[in-house]
Amino acid sequence: MNQAKERPGITSISFKNKKTYILDRAMPLFLFLCAAVSIVTTIGIVYTLLSETVDFFRKIPIFDFIFGTKWSPLIAPKAFGILPLLSGTMLITIIACLFAIPVGLACAIYLSEYAPTRVRKIVKPVLEVLAGVPTIVYGYFALTFVTPLIRMIFPDTGVFNALSAGIVVGIMIIPMVSSLSEDAMQAVPRSLRNGAYALGATRFEVALKVVVPAAFSGIVSSAVLAFSRAIGETMIVAVAAGATPKLTFNPLESIQTMTGYIVQVSLGDIPHGSIEYGTIYAVGMALFIITFLLNILALWVARRFREEY
Amino acid sequence: MSILQDANREQISRRRKIDWILHVLFIAATAVGILALMALLVNIMMDGLSRLSPDLFTNYPSRMASKAGLKSAIVGSIYMVLIMTPISFILGVGAAIYLEEYAKKNWLTRLIQLNISTLAGVPSIVYGILGLTIFVRGMHLDRSLLSGALTMTLLILPIIIVSAQEALRAVPRQRRDASFALGATRWQTVSGSVLPSAMPGVLTGVILALSRAIGETAPLVMIGALTFVAFLPNGIMDSFTVMPIQIFNWISRPQEAFHELAAAGIILLLGLLLIMNFSAILLRNKYSKNL
Numbered sequence: 001m002n003q004a005k006e007r008p009g010i011t012s013i014s015f016k017n018k019k020t021y022i023l024d025r026a027m028p029l030f031l032f033l034c035a036a037v038s039i040v041t042t043i044g045i046v047y048t049l050l051s052e053t054v055d056f057f058r059k060i061p062i063f064d065f066i067f068g069t070k071w072s073p074l075i076a077p078k079a080f081g082i083l084p085l086l087s088g089t090m091l092i093t094i095i096a097c098l099f100a101i102p103v104g105l106a107c108a109i110y111l112s113e114y115a116p117t118r119v120r121k122i123v124k125p126v127l128e129v130l131a132g133v134p135t136i137v138y139g140y141f142a143l144t145f146v147t148p149l150i151r152m153i154f155p156d157t158g159v160f161n162a163l164s165a166g167i168v169v170g171i172m173i174i175p176m177v178s179s180l181s182e183d184a185m186q187a188v189p190r191s192l193r194n195g196a197y198a199l200g201a202t203r204f205e206v207a208l209k210v211v212v213p214a215a216f217s218g219i220v221s222s223a224v225l226a227f228s229r230a231i232g233e234t235m236i237v238a239v240a241a242g243a244t245p246k247l248t249f250n251p252l253e254s255i256q257t258m259t260g261y262i263v264q265v266s267l268g269d270i271p272h273g274s275i276e277y278g279t280i281y282a283v284g285m286a287l288f289i290i291t292f293l294l295n296i297l298a299l300w301v302a303r304r305f306r307e308e309y
Numbered sequence: 310m311s312i313l314q315d316a317n318r319e320q321i322s323r324r325r326k327i328d329w330i331l332h333v334l335f336i337a338a339t340a341v342g343i344l345a346l347m348a349l350l351v352n353i354m355m356d357g358l359s360r361l362s363p364d365l366f367t368n369y370p371s372r373m374a375s376k377a378g379l380k381s382a383i384v385g386s387i388y389m390v391l392i393m394t395p396i397s398f399i400l401g402v403g404a405a406i407y408l409e410e411y412a413k414k415n416w417l418t419r420l421i422q423l424n425i426s427t428l429a430g431v432p433s434i435v436y437g438i439l440g441l442t443i444f445v446r447g448m449h450l451d452r453s454l455l456s457g458a459l460t461m462t463l464l465i466l467p468i469i470i471v472s473a474q475e476a477l478r479a480v481p482r483q484r485r486d487a488s489f490a491l492g493a494t495r496w497q498t499v500s501g502s503v504l505p506s507a508m509p510g511v512l513t514g515v516i517l518a519l520s521r522a523i524g525e526t527a528p529l530v531m532i533g534a535l536t537f538v539a540f541l542p543n544g545i546m547d548s549f550t551v552m553p554i555q556i557f558n559w560i561s562r563p564q565e566a567f568h569e570l571a572a573a574g575i576i577l578l579l580g581l582l583l584i585m586n587f588s589a590i591l592l593r594n595k596y597s598k599n600l
Contacts, residue, residue, distance in 0.1 A: 132521075263434070
C-alpha cells in the first residue's frame with residue numbers, strides 16, 4: 001500500500017498494470033496457502049492417528065497394549081500387547097544399523113579423506129543409485145538372493161527371517177549414512193587437516209583424530225536418521241521378514257514388525273470401526289511417535305553439538 | 310641418538326602400516342555398497358530377462374503366470390504420475406517460493422520449515438494411514454486413482470519443497486535487484502526472473518520426487534490399490550493398480566513362475582526410474598553450465 005502511494009499514477013494505469021497489481025497482492029496469499037499444506041498435513045496425521053487410537057484405548061487398556069507380551073489381534077484368543085511387534089522392529093533395525101553404520105561411516109571416510117577426485121566422482125552417484133532403488137525391489141532381493149545365501153550357511157533358517165530383511169534394510173540405509181556423514185566431513189576446514197599433516201600424522205590419524213571429532217554431530221545425526229528410516233521401512237520386512245509376531249531375539253526366526261503388521265491387516269478385509277481396524281491406528285501411532293522423536297533428536301544433535309569454525 | 314631415531318622409525322613404520330590396513334578396509338567397505346548393487350541387478354536380470362516380452366505390456370494380471378501381464382499396472386502408474394505432477398508441482402514450488410521469497414523470518418516460518426523437515430522423515434506407511442482416513446473414508450473418494458495420487462502428493466511434497474528451496478536460494482541476489490530496479494513488482498520478479506533461472510534445479514527435484522513416488526508401494530497398499538485389475542481406469546474415480554503393487558502381489562505368491570514375472574516387472578520399473586534419473590542429471594548439467 002505504501003509503495004502505491006509513493007508512486008503516483010499506479011492507480012490510473014492501464015488494465016495490464018491493474019492485473020499486475022492484483023497478482024502482486026494475491027500471489028503471496030496463494031503461496032502461503034501452499035506452504036500451509038505442510039502444516040495441515042501434520043495436523044491431519046496427528047488428528048487421524050489420535051482420534052482412532054483414543055477410541056481403541058477405550059476398548060483395550062493402554063497398559064495391556066504397551067506392556068503386553070502377546071500380539072494376536074486377528075485370531076482368538078485375542079491379545080493386544082505391542083511388545084512382540086516392537087521387538088521385531090528393533091531386531092530388524094539393530095541388524096540393519098550394525099551393518100550399515102560401520103560400513104556407511106567407513107565409506108564416508110574413504111570418500112572424504114582417501115579417494116582421489118576421479119574415484120569419488122564415480123562412486124558417489126553409484127551409492128546414490130542405491131538410495132533410489134524402490135523398497136519393493138529390495139524386498140525381492142532379500143527373498144530371492146539374501147535368504148537362500150543365509151540358508152546355505154544356516155540350513156535350519158526359515159524362508160522368512162529377520163536376518164535377511166535386516167541386512168537388506170541395512171544395504172538400503174548405507175547411502176544415507178555415508179552421504180550425510182561425508183557432507184559433515186567435507187565441511188571440516190582444510191586448515192585443520194593441514195595442521196595435523198604438518199605434525200606428521202598419517203591419513204588415518206587425521207581422519208580419526210581430527211575429521212571425525214570435528215564432524216561428530218553430523219555423523220551422529222546421520223546415524224539417528226538412518227535408524228529412524230530403518231524403523232519405518234515397510235516393504236522389505238513385509239516381503240522377507242514374515243508375519244509371525246514373536247518376542248524373540250533370534251535373527252534366524254520369522255518375526256513381524258509394526259509396519260509389517262499394518263500392511264498385513266490392510267491387505268485383508270477388516271470391517272471399518274472394529275477393534276482389529278483400530279489396531280492399525282494404535283500401531284501407526286506408536287510408529288509415528290518413535291520416528292518423530294528420533295527425527296527431532298537428529299535435528300537437535302546436528303544443531304546442538306555442531307563445531308563451528 | 311641413534312636408538313631414539315630407530316625407535317622413531319619403527320613407530321613411523323607401524324603407523325604407516327595401520328594407515329595402509331585401514332585404507333584397504335575403507336575401500337572394502339565402499340565396495341560393499343557397490344557389490345550389493347551389482348548383486349541386486351544381476352539377480353534380477355537373471356530371473357527376469359526371460360520373462361521380458363511384449364506380453365508383459367499387453368496382458369492383464371492373471372491367475373496363470375504364463376498369461377499374466379502388467380498392462381493395467383503400467384497404465385495405472387502413468388495415470389497416477391499425470392495426476393500427481395501438476396498438483397505436487399504447484400503446491401511444492403509454491404510453498405518453496407513463499408518460504409524463500411516472501412516469508413518473514415518469524416516463528417511461523419521457522420515452524421513451517423521445521424515441520425517440513427520432520428514430515429520428510431515420517432514413514433511412508435503413516436501417509437498411507439492418513440490417505441485411508443482422510444481421502445478414502447473422510448472425503449468418500451474411495452479406493453480411486455485420485456485418492457492414491459493425493460496421498461502420494463502429500464508424501465513427496467516435503468522432497469519437492471526442500472529441493473526447490475535450494476534451487477531458489479542458488480539464484481544470485483543481483484538477478485532480483487536488477488528486476489526490482491526495472492520497476493518490477495515482487496511477483497513479476499519471482500515469476501519473470503527468479504523462477505525461470507531456478508527452473509532446471511526445480512525440475513530436477515520434481516523429477517526425483519516423482520521417481521520416488523513411482524516406486525513407492527506401502528501407502529498404496531494401505532489405501533487399498535487393488536492387485537487384480539483386469540481393466541483400464543476410465544476416470545480419476547476408478548479403482549486402479551500400479552507397478553510396485555502388482556510386483557508385490559507376484560512376490561507374495563509361492564510359485565517360482567510368479568517370482569520371475571516379478572523380476573521382469575522390476576526390470577521395467579528400474580528402467581523407467583533410470584530414464585527419469587538420467588533426465589534429471591541432464592537438467593542438472595545444463596543448470597550448472599548456465600550459472
